[in-house]
Amino acid sequence: MTIDWSRIRPYGDTLDDGAMQLSFSLPVPYGEEAREAAKQLVGKMGLIESQVYHMKDLGEGYTYFILYANCTHSVDFSKIHVPKVEAPIMGFEEINQYIRKHIKRKIIVLGACTGTDAHTVGIDAIMNMKGYHGEYGLERYPEIDAYNLGSQVDNEDLIEKAIAYRADVLLVSQIVTQKEVHVTNLTELVELLEAEGMRDRFILICGGPRIHHELALELGFDAGFGPGTLAPEVASYFSQELARRKGLV
Amino acid sequence: MSGKLNLDHRSVEEARVIAKEIAEEVDHFISARSTVSIERTVLRLFGVDGVHDDIPLPNIVVDGLLDAGVLHRGVAFWLCNAIVQTGKTPQEVAELVAKKELSLVDLPVTSEEAVYRTGERLQDAMLDKIFSHRKLRDHYIKKLSEGRKPYLYLIVATGDIYEDVTQARSAARLGADIIAVIRSTGQSLFDFVPYGATREGYGGTYATQENFRIMRAALDEVGEEVGRYIRLCNYCSGLCMPEIAAMGAMERLDVMLNDALYGILFRDINMQRTLIDQAFSRMINSYAGIIINTGEDNYLTTADAVESAHTVLASQFINEQFALLSGLPETQMGLGHAFEMNPELEDGLLLEIAQAQMAREIFPNAPLKYMPPTKHMTGNIFLGHIQDALFNLVSIVTGQGIQLLGMMTEAMHTPHMHDRQLSIENAQYIFRNARHLQDEILFRPDGRIQRRAHTVLTKAVYLLREVKKKSLFTALEEGIFADVKRSRAGGKGLSGVIKRSVDYWNPFECGLRERLQLSIRGEEG
Numbered sequence: 160m161t162i163d164w165s166r167i168r169p170y171g172d173t174l175d176d177g178a179m180q181l182s183f184s185l186p187v188p189y190g191e192e193a194r195e196a197a198k199q200l201v202g203k204m205g206l207i208e209s210q211v212y213h214m215k216d217l218g219e220g221y222t223y224f225i226l227y228a229n230c231t232h233s234v235d236f237s238k239i240h241v242p243k244v245e246a247p248i249m250g251f252e253e254i255n256q257y258i259r260k261h262i263k264r265k266i267i268v269l270g271a272c273t274g275t276d277a278h279t280v281g282i283d284a285i286m287n288m289k290g291y292h293g294e295y296g297l298e299r300y301p302e303i304d305a306y307n308l309g310s311q312v313d314n315e316d317l318i319e320k321a322i323a324y325r326a327d328v329l330l331v332s333q334i335v336t337q338k339e340v341h342v343t344n345l346t347e348l349v350e351l352l353e354a355e356g357m358r359d360r361f362i363l364i365c366g367g368p369r370i371h372h373e374l375a376l377e378l379g380f381d382a383g384f385g386p387g388t389l390a391p392e393v394a395s396y397f398s399q400e401l402a403r404r405k406g407l408v
Numbered sequence: 409m410s411g412k413l414n415l416d417h418r419s420v421e422e423a424r425v426i427a428k429e430i431a432e433e434v435d436h437f438i439s440a441r442s443t444v445s446i447e448r449t450v451l452r453l454f455g456v457d458g459v460h461d462d463i464p465l466p467n468i469v470v471d472g473l474l475d476a477g478v479l480h481r482g483v484a485f486w487l488c489n490a491i492v493q494t495g496k497t498p499q500e501v502a503e504l505v506a507k508k509e510l511s512l513v514d515l516p517v518t519s520e521e522a523v524y525r526t527g528e529r530l531q532d533a534m535l536d537k538i539f540s541h542r543k544l545r546d547h548y549i550k551k552l553s554e555g556r557k558p559y560l561y562l563i564v565a566t567g568d569i570y571e572d573v574t575q576a577r578s579a580a581r582l583g584a585d586i587i588a589v590i591r592s593t594g595q596s597l598f599d600f601v602p603y604g605a606t607r608e609g610y611g612g613t614y615a616t617q618e619n620f621r622i623m624r625a626a627l628d629e630v631g632e633e634v635g636r637y638i639r640l641c642n643y644c645s646g647l648c649m650p651e652i653a654a655m656g657a658m659e660r661l662d663v664m665l666n667d668a669l670y671g672i673l674f675r676d677i678n679m680q681r682t683l684i685d686q687a688f689s690r691m692i693n694s695y696a697g698i699i700i701n702t703g704e705d706n707y708l709t710t711a712d713a714v715e716s717a718h719t720v721l722a723s724q725f726i727n728e729q730f731a732l733l734s735g736l737p738e739t740q741m742g743l744g745h746a747f748e749m750n751p752e753l754e755d756g757l758l759l760e761i762a763q764a765q766m767a768r769e770i771f772p773n774a775p776l777k778y779m780p781p782t783k784h785m786t787g788n789i790f791l792g793h794i795q796d797a798l799f800n801l802v803s804i805v806t807g808q809g810i811q812l813l814g815m816m817t818e819a820m821h822t823p824h825m826h827d828r829q830l831s832i833e834n835a836q837y838i839f840r841n842a843r844h845l846q847d848e849i850l851f852r853p854d855g856r857i858q859r860r861a862h863t864v865l866t867k868a869v870y871l872l873r874e875v876k877k878k879s880l881f882t883a884l885e886e887g888i889f890a891d892v893k894r895s896r897a898g899g900k901g902l903s904g905v906i907k908r909s910v911d912y913w914n915p916f917e918c919g920l921r922e923r924l925q926l927s928i929r930g931e932e933g
Binding site for chain 2: 182183184215217218219221223274279280283287289309311334368386
């Protein structure tokens with residue numbers, strides 16, 4: 160069987176069957192009309208032969224569905240291009256050596272969870288001495304001065320500290336979000352820096368479960384890292400980027 | 409000590425004695441101080457509410473006295489004197505102060521006797537009212553019945569109180585016993601309580617007295633329909649801890665997050681401020697019959713669940729003693745812990761059972777609050793649902809009190825309506841199918857589970873000894889809990905701490921101490 164990369168469809172157990180599973184709720188009372196509403200809705204999404212396998216009355220006039228259907232749409236995989244952080248990933252020792260050799264001083268990194276977000280798991284995983292998943296955090300790197308400002312940091316405060324500490328790199332984490340507030344927070348930081356004419360002074364990096372590199376670039380950051388990122392990936396990127404910017408490599 | 413873990417009862421006793429000494433030392437410190445939030449609470453309990461130019465009246469009155477340099481005597485004295493002098497109600501007095509038509513400190517004091525009598529009369533009436541709410545709760549529970557333990561605790565967090573009501577009513581119909589309205593994430597750092605019904609928040613909904621009222625009415629209504637009393641929970645933490653306690657007592661909330669250390673560690677609130685605030689908050693919660701939940705579970709979101717289990721236990725001992733000093737009975741102590749074992753760990757379930765059973769045996773009368781996996785939830789909702797199932801199993805096997813249901817979408821977004829349904833279904837299935845499993849299980853003498861519990865207890869006793877030697881303040885400075893270091897004068901809210909003068913007066917504290925049969929501090933030396 161040859162896969163046609165220009166016409167990719169979901170796969171269940173037969174190539175091109177388009178099989179998909181969905182679950183969602185509708186603000187309609189439980190019953191046969193609800194089932195029909197769910198089927199009509201997925202029909203408009205290009206899903207055919209839909210089957211509601213489970214329906215549950217959530218009370219208050221809401222109904223939950225688990226539904227399977229076949230997707231009629233396809234995508235052209237051969238034309239997809241996703242921007243990624245290109246820097247090769249180095250290990251703990253290698254990064255420290257790289258900084259000693261090329262930068263010849265410690266890199267100063269500030270990390271913070273900005274806005275109202277109080278969840279520090281992300282920034283802690285990258286910054287904390289102990290690190291995460293067997294990888295030390297930036298605080299452990301002898302060639303990096305890492306300062307974790309914690310949660311609920313105002314963008315203004317972050318900038319103030321960034322100037323005071325003469326930071327090279329700013330790491331901003333956004334974990335819990337509602338109504339896209341993480342995007343607002345991130346955009347505001349870029350705007351504030353631009354207004355002060357300081358955007359180019361820092362390597363600006365964001366991270367979190369809803370962040371990816373492409374989004375980060377769109378928002379005016381230099382790089383973005385998604386969930387599961389470990390400290391060496393981030394440190395590899397900013398040490399090489401800093402060396403490049405300073406014309407040291 | 410009997411039980412399944414063969415715990416060393418002398419170690420448990422020693423831990424209690426040390427924790428008591430630690431808490432008493434801090435209580436000595438607390439008894440000489442008040443805070444702006446405690447004074448605002450006094451005003452709220454006198455019936456002062458509302459805003460002037462968007463600033464809450466309690467803030468305007470208290471800030472005025474602080475600026476005048478007379479708050480050390482307590483707001484009650486100045487307010488009650490104004491009532492005596494003008495014949496107006498507390499609310500009217502506060503409104504006049506806000507409009508700058510009355511200055512509390514410029515009024516003559518003609519009879520201190522009359523001032524104290526006025527305060528005591530108003531205090532008595534408010535505490536009677538709070539007690540009547542407690543009676544009403546008991547009446548509802550008797551009439552409607554309540555869910556079986558572990559209570560199913562579900563959160564709503566849409567940011568809009570009216571949307572929250574829809575989600576909460578749906579959850580109640582599906583089986584929820586407790587509805588917690590998560591607060592908007594910034595609120596713990598506000599040094600005021602927002603006012604009125606609110607429809608916008610981030611990651612949650614503002615705690616306001618009107619929002620409490622709206623949700624209370626909705627849950628009473630749906631509770632009648634489903635024939636089960638539905639408890640309401642909110643968050644009595646942050647810079648306005650005692651004010652929220654008072655609002656909860658006045659609006660018949662049933663459960664409140666109320667930890668002695670949480671704000672210090674996780675919100676960087678000044679340690680003096682929080683420790684002083686928690687003492688008065690807990691007296692209010694105690695008298696209102698509100699179950700408090702403590703926040704030890706959070707330690708394991710920053711520290712490791714295996715390495716740091718003993719810090720959870722040590723903190724539970726400390727929280728227990730602080731609660732007792734505020735007259736809170738064991739049956740209202742929802743001491744917290746959490747299922748945060750790394751799923752990659754071999755025998756993680758055994759360690760988890762050991763720790764949950766240990767908490768059960770050491771605090772036999774406490775409605776333990778058990779938190780679901782959060783740190784190791786990944787976005788793989790299907791695996792997450794199984795992690796939550798194991799969590800539910802441990803809970804029913806070890807007899808936990810309050811089950812904070814895990815959501816498969818943890819770490820992704822605040823729960824959608826059907827996330828709640830799936831998690832209730834998960835818990836109900838496991839609780840029903842394994843209801844009496846705990847009666848059939850014994851743990852192998854000196855087996856993995858018993859050994860684990862012994863290790864954690866032993867380490868907790870060592871830690872408590874260390875904290876005692878250094879004092880709690882120093883221990884917090886050194887980062888003993890949750891790997892978080894906080895300085896004594898750092899963090900938010902220290903400027904709101906005031907030293908009481910010798911004639912300081914808080915009639916509600918006096919009244920609560922009397923009704924809770926607590927000794928009057930200072931009199932015992």
